[in-house]
Amino acid sequence: MLMWVLGVLIFVVGLLFSIAWHELGHLSTAKLFGIRVPQYMVGFGKTVWSTRRGETEYGLKAIPFGGYIRMIGMFPPGADGRITKRSSSPWRTMIEDARSASYEELQPGDETRMFYTRAPWKRVIVMFAGPGMNLILAIGLFLTLFMGIGVTRTTPTIATVNECVVPVGEKTDTCKPDAEKSPANAAGLRAGDTVLAFGGVKIHDYTQLQGLIRDSAGKHVEIDVRHQDGTLATLPADIKANTLAAIDKDGYPIKGKTVTAGFLGITPAMGVHHMSFGESTDEMARLAGHGVESLAQLPGKIPGLWHAVVDGAPRDQDSPVGMIGAARLGGDVFAADLPLSVQLTVFVQMLAYLNFMLFLFNMLPLLPLDGGHIAGALWESLRRGLAKVLRRPDPGPFDVARLMPVAYVVAGVFICFTGLVMAADIVNPVRLN
The missing domain is CATH 2.30.42.10 (PDZ domain)
Structure with missing residues (x-):
């Protein structure tokens, strides 16, 4: 039991590092381009610890299954230049709530330090830097595993x-x-x-x-x-x-x-x-293909998850697992009667694959994911480029806030799916084979 708990704790630490590493990508590039970042947080919920360095508050929150940085001016003002609610429509309220939240900590002198004022290519870099850091970490872990530890x-x-x-x-x-x-x-x-x-x-x-x-x-x-x-x-x-x-x-x-x-x-x-570098890149390409296939197959896994929770049906070994399920598997690895080298191999592989899947998931072109903001910046760049070629007036920044109703729907779907996976991980978990 002690080894199982130790495995869970080690995996949670690895998960927290992966989240912090992701948000560090956003933070460093945002500061590089002069965007003010009031908060850098690992986790959600109640703040457990925080400290302020310069203009940014750094901290840990109670629920270690995510993280965020807060950048001011994520969305441009409305067409009339205002950022307050102007309609009783629930969809319009969603839009203006999101817009208002991005200006909550606006201070004098911040007019030129807002996210939306940066060139589209800079915004793409800032939003890609988070999942990009997960990709870098995944590649580093895979190379360490394939070439160093061996498979x-x-x-x-x-x-x-x-x-x-x-x-x-x-x-x-x-x-x-x-x-x-x-x-x-x-x-x-x-x-x-x-x-x-x-x-x-x-x-x-x-x-x-x-x-x-x-x-x-x-x-x-x-x-x-x-x-x-x-x-x-x-x-x-x-x-x-x-x-x-x-x-x-x-x-x-x-x-x-x-x-x-x-x-x-x-x-x-x-x-x-112990693989060569060429063998390692081939294996990573193979795993990348499996990752894309797994992501595409997620909707088809929902019935199996539902039956695993409601009916107690056997859980497929390739069933999606969430952070709780992954942590339990980490415990299973350390509790198993396996040589330490094998335990280390499985653990590193799990953490590497987790980071790669975080990269793929966050790159989906859907708000509120990073890929949604990247898609918005690319669309703005395309619109402005076409306007310049056609000698038309600059259409201005693309108002990503107008897509917030869609973002709420997407977030709702993700929350429901995450809840289902979490329930399955608790009542009918995938076990180490």
């Missing part, structure tokens, strides 16, 4: 040999009386052997070997191996067709899907692999 991977060395041909889903340690010997058993392969070549093809990693085995159903092949004592041997094997779990392009099983493919009957040993 645990399957190897062409054999950990166990199946005695018989066993379809997917059945126990591999029990053979029926009439069960057929596995090709590996019949060929004389044994635990500790390293496969050097398969059917004349030199083997570099287990994923390559797995693909060759699956494509060789019904074929007679020769397998070159190196035994544990260093001796070399060439063993003939007749690859059997068997019902196996389907795998994706990266070699991971596809849940609930099976295929008929070649079967040898071996389980690979695990080993630590």
